[in-house]
Amino acid sequence: MAPTPNQNSQLVNPLATTAQLSSSGSQLDGVPADLEDSVRFAGASLTQAAGMLLRLPQEIIAQAVVLFTRFWVGPEGGSLIEYGTEIVSASSLYLIAKLSPYPKSPRQILAAYAYLSSLPTSLLTSSLFSSKTPENPDAYYLSEGTYLTQRAALMKTESHILRVLGFNTHVALPYTLCINYLQTLDVFQHPQASALAKRAFAHLNTALLSPQLLYLTHQPPALATAAIYLAAREVGVQLPDNEWWEVFDTDREELGFLVVGLLSMESFVKGEEERWGEGKGRGKVPMTVEAVEAEVERRRILEGGG
Amino acid sequence: MAGGASRWANDKEDEVLEAQRKKEKEEKKRAKLEKQRKLEEAEARRKQAAEPESTQGLQNEVERPVKRRRLSNERDDGDVPDQPRRLMRFVAPEWGPCRHVDNFERLNHIEEGSYGWVSRARETATGEVVALKKLKMDNLNDGFPVTALREIQTLKESRHRHVVDLREVVVGDTLDEFSSVFLVMEFLEHDLKTLQEDMAEPFLPSEIKTLLIQLSSAVEFLHDHWILHRDLKTSNILMNNRGELKLADFGMARYFGDPSPPKMTQLVVTLWYRAPELLLGTTTYGKPVDMWSVGCIFGELLTKAPLLQGKNEVDELAKIFELCGIPTEDSWPGFKRLPNAKSLRLPRTPQTQGSIIRSKFPFLTGAGAALLTSLLSLNPERRPSAAEMLAHPYFKEDPRPKATAMFPTFPSKAGQEKRRRVASPSAPQRGQAPKIDAGEVDFSGIFAGRDLEESGAGFQLKLV
Numbered sequence A: 001m002a003p004t005p006n007q008n009s010q011l012v013n014p015l016a017t018t019a020q021l022s023s024s025g026s027q028l029d030g031v032p033a034d035l036e037d038s039v040r041f042a043g044a045s046l047t048q049a050a051g052m053l054l055r056l057p058q059e060i061i062a063q064a065v066v067l068f069t070r071f072w073v074g075p076e077g078g079s080l081i082e083y084g085t086e087i088v089s090a091s092s093l094y095l096i097a098k099l100s101p102y103p104k105s106p107r108q109i110l111a112a113y114a115y116l117s118s119l120p121t122s123l124l125t126s127s128l129f130s131s132k133t134p135e136n137p138d139a140y141y142l143s144e145g146t147y148l149t150q151r152a153a154l155m156k157t158e159s160h161i162l163r164v165l166g167f168n169t170h171v172a173l174p175y176t177l178c179i180n181y182l183q184t185l186d187v188f189q190h191p192q193a194s195a196l197a198k199r200a201f202a203h204l205n206t207a208l209l210s211p212q213l214l215y216l217t218h219q220p221p222a223l224a225t226a227a228i229y230l231a232a233r234e235v236g237v238q239l240p241d242n243e244w245w246e247v248f249d250t251d252r253e254e255l256g257f258l259v260v261g262l263l264s265m266e267s268f269v270k271g272e273e274e275r276w277g278e279g280k281g282r283g284k285v286p287m288t289v290e291a292v293e294a295e296v297e298r299r300r301i302l303e304g305g306g
Numbered sequence B: 001m002a003g004g005a006s007r008w009a010n011d012k013e014d015e016v017l018e019a020q021r022k023k024e025k026e027e028k029k030r031a032k033l034e035k036q037r038k039l040e041e042a043e044a045r046r047k048q049a050a051e052p053e054s055t056q057g058l059q060n061e062v063e064r065p066v067k068r069r070r071l072s073n074e075r076d077d078g079d080v081p082d083q084p085r086r087l088m089r090f091v092a093p094e095w096g097p098c099r100h101v102d103n104f105e106r107l108n109h110i111e112e113g114s115y116g117w118v119s120r121a122r123e124t125a126t127g128e129v130v131a132l133k134k135l136k137m138d139n140l141n142d143g144f145p146v147t148a149l150r151e152i153q154t155l156k157e158s159r160h161r162h163v164v165d166l167r168e169v170v171v172g173d174t175l176d177e178f179s180s181v182f183l184v185m186e187f188l189e190h191d192l193k194t195l196q197e198d199m200a201e202p203f204l205p206s207e208i209k210t211l212l213i214q215l216s217s218a219v220e221f222l223h224d225h226w227i228l229h230r231d232l233k234t235s236n237i238l239m240n241n242r243g244e245l246k247l248a249d250f251g252m253a254r255y256f257g258d259p260s261p262p263k264m265t266q267l268v269v270t271l272w273y274r275a276p277e278l279l280l281g282t283t284t285y286g287k288p289v290d291m292w293s294v295g296c297i298f299g300e301l302l303t304k305a306p307l308l309q310g311k312n313e314v315d316e317l318a319k320i321f322e323l324c325g326i327p328t329e330d331s332w333p334g335f336k337r338l339p340n341a342k343s344l345r346l347p348r349t350p351q352t353q354g355s356i357i358r359s360k361f362p363f364l365t366g367a368g369a370a371l372l373t374s375l376l377s378l379n380p381e382r383r384p385s386a387a388e389m390l391a392h393p394y395f396k397e398d399p400r401p402k403a404t405a406m407f408p409t410f411p412s413k414a415g416q417e418k419r420r421r422v423a424s425p426s427a428p429q430r431g432q433a434p435k436i437d438a439g440e441v442d443f444s445g446i447f448a449g450r451d452l453e454e455s456g457a458g459f460q461l462k463l464v
Helices: A018-022 A033-053 A058-071 A085-099 A106-118 A144-164 A175-184 A193-207 A220-235 A244-248 A252-276 A289-305 B010-025 B027-050 B056-073 B146-157 B192-198 B205-224 B287-303 B313-324 B366-375 B386-390
Strands: B104-113 B116-123 B129-134 B166-171 B181-186 B237-239 B245-247
Touching (some): A033 A085, A033 A106, A033 A252, A033 A289, A058 A085, A058 A175, A058 A193, A085 B146, A175 A193, A175 A220, A175 A244, A193 A220, A193 A252, A220 A244, A220 A252, B104 B129, B192 B237, B192 B287, B205 B245, B205 B287, B205 B386, B287 B386
Antiparallel strands (some): B166 B181, B237 B245
16 A cells, blocks of 8 residues: 655655666676776765865755766666766766756866866765865866866766656655654754764765665665664664654664664775775776776786786 | 564563563553553544544554553553554655657647647557657757756656646657757647637636636645746646646746745746736745736636737736736835836826726626636735635635536647538629529429428427
């Protein structure tokens, strides 16, 4: 007796189907799954960083990250061999910002991405605003010619995103639900309440970058509930000692899965930093078609040699 | 819920064990309590049943604590089954790539004009007839036009009986240039404008009521979902042959909020349906702009001609003031502060100030005139909301709204049907009058076969 909701309800996101989760355009093109995870993670963090540079509200950035993630999913989704991660990230942000009350011009978007790609690291999660500005502004100067080429690519990629997603640009987010649930749980009298809310939001932001694609597999109410559950544990706020999550339409199994997913992010990010961090391992994550092809080729040679 | 084997509920497990031990000790006492509690519960349920208004959510809230108590204290009680609770589960929509427009076979153009290039088409696989709307791509410097994106977004959100159904979006070959993106929508036989042009008489009062109810229910739905249509007019209102009206063309639609987002463009709504505050250049507006258009459509349905046919913005404003009176600080506080109002020079003669709507529509009942006057209030605050409009006494008085099934049908212009012309001879032309040659005309066949006809009391049945 599942009600068929309004397609664009704020409670419901389109979810990836099993077929879409089991394969992807990149994997069909021979990109190893772990490389795909790394690139997608780096691209999602890049979108987040660019959105912050452009001073977009987090809800806009989050929508762009979800759109970016959806694009790569499924056999009919985009392939890393065909589309550059950077430009897909830029186009998602441009597209979502255009629909929002905070539109950004192509030039603003491209300038932000030019700056970010001039940074020595492609893992922008923790070190974005602590790392030093490149000393040579030439590194991120966008010449008129480059701008025009990149703008054309931006528009072209935008149309590809729209086509792959069937023009479905709707993204429902768990942030407001999260506040609403906290109010329902009556925790705002608690002295730790704001710490709890902040922590829950932090989890929701982290989940955007998850290699388990949590925003593509779970609905916003479940995400909000899991974030609250975990945050309350961490901050030490006592929540009702019964199955309160069921009030928010999340069952124990789903809650457990999401909590484990959220908890696993820390080690995943550490692993990524080990592999791709500044001065470590293999340098920057391949974010363009050429770089991904080179990386795939390099691995093939290594495997053949070893 | 199932036994506390989960690692996320350690404390609950302990609690349950403790409760069990306690239970063994105090079984008799508890049984007594339980009886009393059940009585209370029954009482509570009776109360709940007496409240028909209580929603599902409220009921859940009332029921949940009861179940919780059962869980923690009386797990093993035979007569209290541990029912699994039903959680809300949505069917998650999916996404997939656009199909190609070649899946559709174009039949004919419907109308090229205000609402883009629309053609009638048949889906090759299913044989279903749909309307294909080719999106207008004007400003390609900004990529895919935001108006088109908004149209798709808002139409997708608006699943309503009186809003046209957007099935999918399909693309042509040259997507990179954005030149061929098509919306696949359900096909409706008429639009209200073309239909009215072909009608000899305006709709009957009962039909107008039905149309208005359908229209305002669609507008109510949109406003409830924070969508402003911003281009309500008769050519954007489609109708099928079953008397059902559907709102179409969301090319101007956008989401709004309360308070309304700042700096919205005032260049919306076709001139004849544009509210006075838009003409006066406001950039913060909301639902009342749609309600003004509904008022204009109401007037148009009554007379079969657009109500306020201004030649330009100034003329439109003049026509509005002519019909609805001159705004004053009393009737519309603050209108003088609107951007374009400064250059306005209004006559101060008192006799031109009143509204002449009542006298312009002499055949409208008092309630009808009151509704029209309130929809066409100059002050946006005074216009009723769509929900208020639906509750208006005009729709309750006689003649009652006509059932949609009883609506007359018309030949569909969009479906390329033609009105069957009754061949009537044209007037005689100048020149030689044709002569009847009496010798060659034989009238004898006219009454042939008369004797074969059955004759009855009031009418005759021809049997040939």
